[in-house]
Amino acid sequence: MALVLGFLLLLELCWDTSALGLLSSTEGSDVLEFELPATNYETKDTYKAGPIGVLFQMVHVFLGVVQPNAFPEDILRKILQKKFDFSTEYEKPENVVLTLKIIYYEIGIIICAVLGLLFIFLMPLVGFCFGVCRCCNKCGGEMHQRQKKNGTFLRKYFTITLLVICIFISVGIIYGFVANHHLRTQIEKTRKLADSNFKDLRTLLNGTPAQINYVLSQYAATKKKAFSDLDNIKSLLGGGIHEQLRPKVMPVLDNIKAMAEAIKETKEALVNLNNTLKELKESTSRLNTSLSDVRRNVEQSLGDPMCAVPPVATTCNNIRVSLGQLDDNTDLGQLPSLDQQIDNINDVLRTDLSSLVQEGYKSFNDIPEMVQNQTTNIISDIKRTLNSVGSDIENIGQQIPIQDKLSNFMGYINDTETYIHRNLPTLEEYDSYRWLGGLVVCCVLTLVVVFYYLGLMCGTCGYDRHATPTRRGCVSNTGGVFLMVGVGVSFLFCWVLMTIVVLTFVVGGNVEKLVCEPYQNRRLFQILDTPYLLNENWKYYLSGMVFNNPDINLTFEQVYSDCKENKGIYTTLKLENSYNISERLNIQEHAENINNEFQNLNVSVGNIVLLDEAGRRNLMDFNSSGVDAIDYNVYLAEMGKAPTKVNLLSFANDLEAKADHLPQGSLKQSLKSNAQALRTIHRDQVVPLEQSMSTTHQSVRELQHKSGGLGTKVVHVISSLDSAQDFLKTRISSVIVEESKKYGNTVIGYFERYLQWVKVSITEQIAACKPVATALDSAVDVFLCSYIIDPMNLFWFGIGKATIFLLPAIIFAVKLAKYYRRMDSEDVYDDMENGNIGFHRHHSTQTV
Structure with a gap:
């Protein structure tokens, strides 16, 4: 939706404007110099995530491993052309082939999602069976611990392994907390980002009419310089002859x-x-x-x-x-x-x-003096010709069709901004719910890992190697209880956590691979530029929208690239197809008209x-x-x-x-x-x-x-x-002919330079559409991908990592709890008469 909105903004601006930027001219002693100062915009054209970008890059690498397939251009083209419909004619061969291609492309995500679903369905079942089994004094439910020669080693091994697993779970939880907070922080910046982009678009649009008038009005400075030279023909032409x-x-x-x-x-x-x-x-x-x-x-x-x-x-x-x-x-x-x-x-x-x-x-x-006296009438004729050139330039300014349509586009921007501001509170409200839900998820995982940490701490600190299993201390027993509580909470909530991970993974991973990455490498634009894709009757959709002529080679990628390079709207949208400034502003024709007047300049200095x-x-x-x-x-x-x-x-x-x-x-x-x-x-x-x-x-x-x-x-x-x-x-x-030609070329050069500058400014520099490309980047690359998808992907990556590690944590916590909890019975060893060692079970009188 953001991509479509951005292109609608671009299309509307391209349709309505051929705007000009602010001009600055400086008059030198010999030549006129024109300069077009850059317009300052608020929105930055690049976005940096900061230190958290390293974590985002790590998730991108993981997604690259899970989804290594190339961008499915053919599949998307067929979908956009509506050549594939799941509801009808599914058994058609081309639909079957396309379905297989989609499955092949999504195979990595599908496998991960299936594994997640197995986790979701099996974990509650395993937990239920485990609980029932424990209640029947099976699966370690019997409060009796057999004495083994390697018991000390196993206890240390289980302790260290569970500690390492808890550290991995903690890292995943930290990722979740960071991603959750970062997403909330970025959503809060959305209003400022939108305001900045709309302000830049208004800066581009509001300054356009005045800039056009200002650029065209600079003809007065050119004419003033030319008239000054014409009035000083005595020193310029006569002096030139004299100097020669x-x-x-x-x-x-x-x-x-x-x-x-x-x-x-x-x-x-x-x-x-x-x-x-x-x-x-x-x-x-x-x-x-x-x-x-x-x-x-x-x-x-x-x-x-x-x-x-x-x-x-x-x-x-x-x-x-x-x-x-x-x-x-x-x-x-x-x-x-x-x-x-x-x-x-x-x-x-x-x-x-x-x-x-x-x-x-x-x-x-x-x-x-003789030159001045002989050229009075010719100079008057040349001035009249130059005034007529000025009238032609003023007419060009009036013929550029932008004044009437700018107000409509400004209204469109105002409506869009109103819509965004009206819905931003809703977005922020929903994001607060999402943030609270993410916080709850992270807190549940934190609670589990805290139980494990408390169990490890109490069990390790309270463990007495000289105490028998039935006589273990309270602290050690409490550590074992904490471990079992952590196991119970894990069975209760891990399937819920995995459900959240699967949903966010499928959505975030596909958006990253199908929208964000192809937008950044511009493959998405190449798909949109496919002939007859968006409209089966139009070869080039964008030129059909702008000029109602779909045969003009105007592509989304080219328009976006030109705007990214801050080129003018005229060149970017090839507006010469609707208003050819080169024909209207015929530099050679104006130069020839002035040159014809100078050819009548017949100077004779006598004998x-x-x-x-x-x-x-x-x-x-x-x-x-x-x-x-x-x-x-x-x-x-x-x-x-x-x-x-x-x-x-x-x-x-x-x-x-x-x-x-x-x-x-x-x-x-x-x-x-x-x-x-x-x-x-x-x-x-x-x-x-x-x-x-x-x-x-x-x-x-x-x-x-x-x-x-x-x-x-x-x-x-x-x-x-x-x-x-x-x-x-x-x-x-x-000498007179040579100096007259040089003098005429100097005066004509002022106008040629001005007219050429006007042409270059209108076609290449004026109304530079970088704010449009920046607005599109802000909508897709910044808001959608950087503000939402990157934190979302980091969230499921961290929570998923922590949830997956709960499974080995349950196994080792259950085994380790036997070494910390106080048992109901223990093994007692006796010496037999024949020299063999035997044992029998001794029941403790204490209540567990």
């Missing part, structure tokens, strides 16, 4: 700009060098004049008569010879003028090359001129200005020379030293005065001239470095310019 052209164009413009700066810098350097050369020429001219004046003054001083005197004459001659060193060391006047090159560059600079380059920059950087003819001519004029033909080595050679042939300070010091060796007079004073004049010339003219020449030398080197290879650079710039201009002329259209 940048590596080819920008280096050329940067080189032209650098060349314009180089022309200006070269002109400034030439002008500064030319002016510096003029200043240096004037400075060297003044230096020559000053040195000539000093040389003439010294020569006039050397005309003094004292120079004729021999000692002085030598000094004067030396001075006169050294005067040739007082002269200019440079020839700056012979350096060529730079006026012509400067004039040429000035002619070049009449054309503002920098402004022409800026126009090239502006023409190139205006590409994004981009990086540098016009004036700028090109300007570069050529600079190349022919002669700057790179200047012989800078000549200038460097002159600037590297010292201004004078001799160091004036050394010359002045030497002149003054020679004057110090002359006698006092006008000659000496005149020479010292000229020496001081040389020092002044060195300080005021030579030192500044040296600094200017050094600075000019460095400027010439820098100018040489800057102007070196200018012609080659100009040629390279012009060549790069021609290459870039040719690239723009021949390749810009293909």
Whole structure:
């Protein structure tokens, strides 16, 4: 019944819903990501029995030994097809064969049940005969114990054996108590289990309409992202074109700009060098004049008569010879003028090359703006197309046939829950009676084994090996009485206990083997999926119920497996046979519609001129200005020379030293005065001239470095310019097409990704039916098998074990009682005259 109820729930849900789960979308910088968060359910999809599961497994092993036959699929199929009827036509051959198959399958259980029935019928009969026999002083009823040589051994053997048997009985009783309590505990959890399953089903159903609307409403986020890209076509498409052209164009413009700066810098350097050369020429001219004046003054001083005197004459001659060193060391006047090159560059600079380059920059950087201006109308058309796609998606949401039927299914769930809650108190009440009955059964067995334990304890503790059978103590006698009471109670109740064991064994064992095990290994579903089984006109019963088309391959096993894996209802029930979402949500058709609009996107950026003819001519004029033909080595050679042939300070010091060796007079004073004049010339003219020449030398080197290879650079710039201009002329259209396609694919990709996600979500993820499979598992595997059948089987296993062991316990208790009870008579041994030993019976005067 639970299995049928579970499948009815599954069928109703499948018939009524194609529900969607909750959606979460996050918008990234480039792409849209959609995520479907998992719904949390209360009911666990697995059940663990805990430590008692070991005992349940032990019972399963026992049942496997008793019933090792494979699951009788053929028998059940014929029974379900009503091809076997016990009431009519029993003698038909096929019915006979089927009956034999049933007997063969149930042979283990039948044998055990027959043995149990023999126990039930024979034990009362044996007990009655035993009691009558005892009353007639037979069967050990005579209160006399024969003395035997091995009596001590037999007493110990019977004691130990009965103790071991009592332990086995006690273990069985414990199993009974545990199973009885566990079953009661699990029944108490039934209400919570049912509430949890119904809550999960409501969670699945109540969230479905809102989830569908939410998923479809996410089109707004997709459209928003697409509209944002369309509004930013200037930066996305225009910027993309610009970035594709940048590596080819920008280096050329940067080189032209650098060349314009180089022309200006070269002109400034030439002008500064030319002016510096003029200043240096004037400075060297003044230096020559000053040195000539000093040389003439010294020569006039050397005309003094004292120079004729021999000692002085030598000094004067030396001075006169050294005067040739007082002269200019440079020839700056012979350096060529730079006026012509400067004039040429000035002619070049009449054309503002920098402004022409800026126009090239502006023409190139205006590409994004031109793209935006040319695509205004096309963008509006694309937006209209995207809005129409949104309308189609909204219509799909309205066409999914679930809203009207969900309320009916919710009512069905409410009715089922009401029915369960109304009958649960009755179940709990009956279970309380069952629990009390089980407790009574366990207590009866406990009473029996307690009598045996008391008999063993009193008999063992009160036994006196020196006492004769007629003189045994009260404690020992009480132990024997307890043993016999246990035997009597065993005969009274063991057949009742065995009756309970047989009934629960037949029911529990068959349910375990025919329902629980095949449900767990899904063999039961395979039987239900047999073509034409449940309905002789339908090949597949489930598809006949769902689609009214029994030829669709929809099976119970497949539906259960998919729900167990938490797949969506759409895929699980193959709802494409009634509502094909792929046809209604044609991704390719929508993508083609949008793509057709983008194909009308015709962008033209016009004729981009990086540098016009004036700028090109300007570069050529600079190349022919002669700057790179200047012989800078000549200038460097002159600037590297010292201004004078001799160091004036050394010359002045030497002149003054020679004057110090002359006698006092006008000659000496005149020479010292000229020496001081040389020092002044060195300080005021030579030192500044040296600094200017050094600075000019460095400027010439820098100018040489800057102007070196200018012609080659100009040629390279012009060549790069021609290459870039040719690239723009021949390749810009293909770049525009490529970037337009990439831009269109990006926008279309948003919708393709969204529509594909919607399709996948509806077909595979949304409305995951795991709560349905969990509810079915809860009804069959948990409630029926784990809550009821497993404890029931453990109960009959334990009680049956204890009851069976009562039989040897009776035998050994009866035999052992003879050694504990006080006898009415005993054997007395006498010595005979001929040496033989004899005995005679001695009657005790005590009353037993």
